[in-house]
Amino acid sequence: MTEAWDALAELAVHGANVQPDQIVTVSAVIGQETLARAVAAAAYARGARFVDVFYFDPWVKRARAENADPDTLEFVPAWYGERALQHARSHGARITFAGHADLNAMDGVDPVLAGRDRLPYLREISEITAGRLTNWCIVPCPHPAWASIVYPQLNGDDAYARLWRELEHVLRLDEPDPRRAWEERTAQLSDAADRLTARRFDALELRGPGTNLRVGMLPTHRWLSADFTTVDGLAHLPNLPTEEIFTSPDPFRAEGYVSSTRPLALFDGTIVRGLRVRFEKGVAVAIDAEENADALRSRLAVDDGGLRLGEVALVDGHGRIGELGTVFFDTLLDENAASHLALGSGFPFAVGEEHGGRVNRSGAHIDFMVGSPEVDVDGVSAEGALVPVLRGGDWQI
Amino acid sequence: MTEAWDALAELAVHGANVQPDQIVTVSAVIGQETLARAVAAAAYARGARFVDVFYFDPWVKRARAENADPDTLEFVPAWYGERALQHARSHGARITFAGHADLNAMDGVDPVLAGRDRLPYLREISEITAGRLTNWCIVPCPHPAWASIVYPQLNGDDAYARLWRELEHVLRLDEPDPRRAWEERTAQLSDAADRLTARRFDALELRGPGTNLRVGMLPTHRWLSADFTTVDGLAHLPNLPTEEIFTSPDPFRAEGYVSSTRPLALFDGTIVRGLRVRFEKGVAVAIDAEENADALRSRLAVDDGGLRLGEVALVDGHGRIGELGTVFFDTLLDENAASHLALGSGFPFAVGEEHGGRVNRSGAHIDFMVGSPEVDVDGVSAEGALVPVLRGGDWQI
Numbered sequence: 138m139t140e141a142w143d144a145l146a147e148l149a150v151h152g153a154n155v156q157p158d159q160i161v162t163v164s165a166v167i168g169q170e171t172l173a174r175a176v177a178a179a180a181y182a183r184g185a186r187f188v189d190v191f192y193f194d195p196w197v198k199r200a201r202a203e204n205a206d207p208d209t210l211e212f213v214p215a216w217y218g219e220r221a222l223q224h225a226r227s228h229g230a231r232i233t234f235a236g237h238a239d240l241n242a243m244d245g246v247d248p249v250l251a252g253r254d255r256l257p258y259l260r261e262i263s264e265i266t267a268g269r270l271t272n273w274c275i276v277p278c279p280h281p282a283w284a285s286i287v288y289p290q291l292n293g294d295d296a297y298a299r300l301w302r303e304l305e306h307v308l309r310l311d312e313p314d315p316r317r318a319w320e321e322r323t324a325q326l327s328d329a330a331d332r333l334t335a336r337r338f339d340a341l342e343l344r345g346p347g348t349n350l351r352v353g354m355l356p357t358h359r360w361l362s363a364d365f366t367t368v369d370g371l372a373h374l375p376n377l378p379t380e381e382i383f384t385s386p387d388p389f390r391a392e393g394y395v396s397s398t399r400p401l402a403l404f405d406g407t408i409v410r411g412l413r414v415r416f417e418k419g420v421a422v423a424i425d426a427e428e429n430a431d432a433l434r435s436r437l438a439v440d441d442g443g444l445r446l447g448e449v450a451l452v453d454g455h456g457r458i459g460e461l462g463t464v465f466f467d468t469l470l471d472e473n474a475a476s477h478l479a480l481g482s483g484f485p486f487a488v489g490e491e492h493g494g495r496v497n498r499s500g501a502h503i504d505f506m507v508g509s510p511e512v513d514v515d516g517v518s519a520e521g522a523l524v525p526v527l528r529g530g531d532w533q534i
Numbered sequence: 535m536t537e538a539w540d541a542l543a544e545l546a547v548h549g550a551n552v553q554p555d556q557i558v559t560v561s562a563v564i565g566q567e568t569l570a571r572a573v574a575a576a577a578y579a580r581g582a583r584f585v586d587v588f589y590f591d592p593w594v595k596r597a598r599a600e601n602a603d604p605d606t607l608e609f610v611p612a613w614y615g616e617r618a619l620q621h622a623r624s625h626g627a628r629i630t631f632a633g634h635a636d637l638n639a640m641d642g643v644d645p646v647l648a649g650r651d652r653l654p655y656l657r658e659i660s661e662i663t664a665g666r667l668t669n670w671c672i673v674p675c676p677h678p679a680w681a682s683i684v685y686p687q688l689n690g691d692d693a694y695a696r697l698w699r700e701l702e703h704v705l706r707l708d709e710p711d712p713r714r715a716w717e718e719r720t721a722q723l724s725d726a727a728d729r730l731t732a733r734r735f736d737a738l739e740l741r742g743p744g745t746n747l748r749v750g751m752l753p754t755h756r757w758l759s760a761d762f763t764t765v766d767g768l769a770h771l772p773n774l775p776t777e778e779i780f781t782s783p784d785p786f787r788a789e790g791y792v793s794s795t796r797p798l799a800l801f802d803g804t805i806v807r808g809l810r811v812r813f814e815k816g817v818a819v820a821i822d823a824e825e826n827a828d829a830l831r832s833r834l835a836v837d838d839g840g841l842r843l844g845e846v847a848l849v850d851g852h853g854r855i856g857e858l859g860t861v862f863f864d865t866l867l868d869e870n871a872a873s874h875l876a877l878g879s880g881f882p883f884a885v886g887e888e889h890g891g892r893v894n895r896s897g898a899h900i901d902f903m904v905g906s907p908e909v910d911v912d913g914v915s916a917e918g919a920l921v922p923v924l925r926g927g928d929w930q931i
Contacts, residue, residue: 204578
């Protein structure tokens with residue numbers, strides 16, 4: 138197993154493109170120690186000056202939800218945000234682990250209470266990401282507890298082995314040269330993004346079962362792949378795996394409704410199923426779900442921007458995640474299986490400088506999957522003509 | 535077990551005297567999660583505004599020692615100290631866990647390299663402690679790995695059960711009312727401290743096998759028990775268990791030599807055995823040991839104050855730790871079994887205000903045990919007369 142962990146850690150520091158003398162923050166949860174230690178070793182071997190591992194403990198969050206004065210649940214000590222901002226100002230690297238390492242911590246806790254305490258999410262992170270100050274990467278961290286919800290039909294060992302195998306596949310760690318494989322895939326995605334950008338659509342339409350939404354685009358919007366460059370010109374792969382192209386829409390021009398095509402797992406493991414969102418003039422005026430709509434609404438109630446769109450992302454039918462048919466109950470994986478939207482903060486760098494101020498701002502950013510082979514995606518030209526973009530998972534542009 | 539953890543957590547928040555609306559920091563290492571969560575619950579139940587648990591991972595420290603540029607090992611990001619100082623300025627509460635939760639993390643790592651990286655120790659903590667800004671408490675956290683070195687003759691389960699039993703005994707958790715038991719014991723210790731203070735000794739002499747040391751006292755020195763009060767007048771018990779009375783000596787007037795009477799376990803588990811220290815004009819001019827003198831010297835080489843005395847503590851033969859005869863390989867426990875000295879930072883509040891500036895200052899503070907029933911302790915009066923203070927573990931004053 139040491140080799141498998143080391144290979145994953147190497148991919149993480151490659152994705153973040155850790156540089157000599159950088160300070161590297163590692164955001165993990167209790168249960169992800171093995172990967173945190175392997176990433177620390179890999180980052181130090183690349184010359185990192187310091188690796189600052191922070192372990193979040195969801196059981197401490199539970200103790201808070203159960204015992205603290207509910208009116209204090211939104212409080213976060215100033216030094217949490219200051220650490221993130223100081224680190225960003227030092228132009229350090231950030232590595233974050235996705236995946237679940239515990240399924241029971243928030244069992245039976247009122248999801249609304251749980252949502253008021255938004256840690257480990259920090260509102261400063263949206264600002265740091267938007268400012269492109271840090272080179273960063275999110276990678277999934279395998280854990281037996283996570284495997285048990287992804288493959289409930291398998292016993293513990295088999296489920297964990299299968300999670301490793303599927304993650305290694307979608308991470309292209311089963312390729313002879315994973316870095317090269319990612320260069321090739323991100324080049325394909327960047328090419329699709331450039332072609333779509335060149336169409337200068339005024340809006341995008343999504344139509345399928347339970348979905349009929351028109352999203353307005355800003356005039357200078359750019360479609361991007363997850364192949365980022367910092368303000369210092371440092372290339373990095375912010376998400377591994379990644380199969381999406383994305384942009385930030387006009388936060389005041391969404392009309393219609395969407396239905397989620399995959400369950401949405403919130404950070405604490407709360408799973409929102411059967412989500413339906415209705416938009417009017419860009420605002421999500423109705424958020425309903427078969428399960429846990431409350432928990433989602435609570436997480437978006439951070440600020441006014443929480444209910445507007447910050448991201449539209451398209452995923453074709455040729456990535457490695459969608460074809461598995463596996464629901465990972467984790468946004469990093471599931472969002473790359475299907476086209477998706479995000480409520481909350483957008484990416485100012487996805488539009489021309491003159492429109493950067495119009496991209497949505499919020500302390501929240503929650504992706505939810507609305508794409509499937511049954512969902513058609515059209516571009517709407519400046520003249521109002523509908524131009525097919527995705528049909529049955531295939532690009533039409 | 536839940537009840538035992540909860541009782542220990544209750545004692546910790548009682549010791550720190552956690553107040554409504556305080557921010558409580560909890561310093562733990564990976565492996566001490568159960569107590570951290572119980573303490574969080576107990577602190578929130580007392581009305582804490584936020585409980586900030588930081589888990590230190592000694593295996594990340596190992597990854598650093600093995601892979602990082604050795605010249606960077608002393609670097610600590612500014613936000614580590616700033617967090618501690620901001621928290622102190624908010625007059626928050628601090629709870630720290632003693633005990634070992636891992637024995638192998640630093641195995642085979644050059645102790646000098648390991649010592650250059652002083653984390654999780656922060657130099658700011660000495661300043662915060664000296665300024666009495668926070669109400670705090672250190673308690674031991676039982677762990678099977680710790681039990682295995684304390685009772686190597688027992689199997690794992692028996693050793694762990696024995697560690698719990700002995701810790702509950704020395705923590706007086708086996709009393710019907712542990713808080714009351716601590717009130718009584720700290721009252722006894724405070725009384726002994728007051729009697730010793732009243733003697734206004736000019737110096738103290740320790741004499742026994744391998745020990746012959748005279749330590750000069752500052753004119754306004756006060757002997758204290760570990761029953762502290764913050765600048766806000768908040769009483770707290772900084773160490774549980776505690777059996778000592780202590781003061782800070784004149785850092786320029788130690789002459790002679792001492793031999794340790796118990797092994798000294800450094801934070802990372804490095805054990806210094808057979809320690810001998812020779813003092814000239816207050817400076818530890820020679821530090822030798824049968825094992826790991828290097829590691830100790832490296833930890834004291836922080837600054838000039840690291841080699842001068844910051845504390846002299848006397849422990850009578852009637853506490854609960856010494857009578858067990860157990861070596862816990864942990865300073866919190868072992869220092870309360872026998873009289874001890876500490877190299878490094880002292881306590882300005884243990885002398886009159888006019889002499890506070892003369893107490894030793896350092897980023898280090900390392901206690902080592904020099905007392906035993908064979909070690910006689912005398913006071914030296916202003917006229918130079920020797921007055922017996924401790925004989926065979928009994929107070930003579």
